[in-house]
Amino acid sequence: MSYIIEIEDLQKHYDNSGERFHALRDIDMKVRRGECVILKGISGSGKTTLLGIMAGLDHPSSGKVVVDGEAIAKLPDRHLSRFRGKHIGMIFQHYNLIENFSVRENVMVPLVPMNLDFEEVERRVRESMEVANISHKASMSAGRLSGGEKQRTAIARALASDPEIILCDEPTANLDRANSERFVEILSKLHDMGKSIVIATHDPIFDHLPFEARVVHMEDGRVVEEGRES
Ligand SMILES: Nc1ncnc2c1ncn2[C@@H]1O[C@H](COP(=O)(O)OP(=O)(O)OP(=O)(O)O)[C@@H](O)[C@H]1O
Numbered sequence: 742m743s744y745i746i747e748i749e750d751l752q753k754h755y756d757n758s759g760e761r762f763h764a765l766r767d768i769d770m771k772v773r774r775g776e777c778v779i780l781k782g783i784s785g786s787g788k789t790t791l792l793g794i795m796a797g798l799d800h801p802s803s804g805k806v807v808v809d810g811e812a813i814a815k816l817p818d819r820h821l822s823r824f825r826g827k828h829i830g831m832i833f834q835h836y837n838l839i840e841n842f843s844v845r846e847n848v849m850v851p852l853v854p855m856n857l858d859f860e861e862v863e864r865r866v867r868e869s870m871e872v873a874n875i876s877h878k879a880s881m882s883a884g885r886l887s888g889g890e891k892q893r894t895a896i897a898r899a900l901a902s903d904p905e906i907i908l909c910d911e912p913t914a915n916l917d918r919a920n921s922e923r924f925v926e927i928l929s930k931l932h933d934m935g936k937s938i939v940i941a942t943h944d945p946i947f948d949h950l951p952f953e954a955r956v957v958h959m960e961d962g963r964v965v966e967e968g969r970e971s
């Protein structure tokens with residue numbers, strides 16, 4: 742069995758003015774290569790914190806976090822950003838696009854530090870925009886896109902570095918129903934491409950996906966229940 746993410750006995754707490762707050766407790770979780778995991782739980786249950794630790798954006802207080810064979814819990818920040826660039830594509834609720842850059846330029850941004858040749862950059866940008874269904878807006882500046890188009894640009898940007906892992910935090914929170922359904926279609930393509938996907942969400946649209954996914958319920962920083970959907 743090959744796991745892309747392995748988390749063991751993970752704890753994350755914050756100390757504020759003498760009080761300790763446990764954001765994540767005793768988390769044990771494994772994600773198989775190519776699997777899609779849906780993280781559910783009420784606001785404050787720890788979903789974003791857990792995604793941040795998987796992405797190497799945040800350090801756990803203790804525990805083991807192994808992502809694609811690399812133990813990242815204690816890696817220094819400068820190694821973590823290189824690790825993220827290679828392994829992780831992130832799709833968040835707020836898209837963080839550069840508004841006066843075109844769609845194509847936004848998608849190109851993560852490729853800059855990779856020193857690829859020009860043809861390779863062109864190919865990756867073109868293919869990522871195709872998967873994310875945004876090629877028809879390639880030259881438009883990001884500031885003028887609709888919400889759904891902004892999100893699809895952010896998806897293309899997340900795909901450009903060809904990461905094996907896609908992490909999504911409330912990806913449909915700002916989308917209407919039609920755009921949320923388009924997001925699910927793109928997700929289905931990413932699943933078919935063999936990407937490993939973790940999504941934190943409240944949206945019931947993820948209760949009935951057109952492919953197999955595993956639901957992990959969180960409560961008060963703990964994993965309380967797991968099950969299969971669709
Ligand atoms: N830097 C911090 N200092 C103190 N507490 C924090 C910090 N960051 C997060 N928390 C707390 O950790 C808990 C988990 O937060 P998290 O953002 O992971 O929840 P969530 O499940 O993503 O919620 P939502 O559904 O609202 O996005 C919250 O109670 C939050 O207030």
Ligand SMILES: [Mg+2]
Pocket residue numbers: 788789790910941
């Ligand atoms: Mg959150």
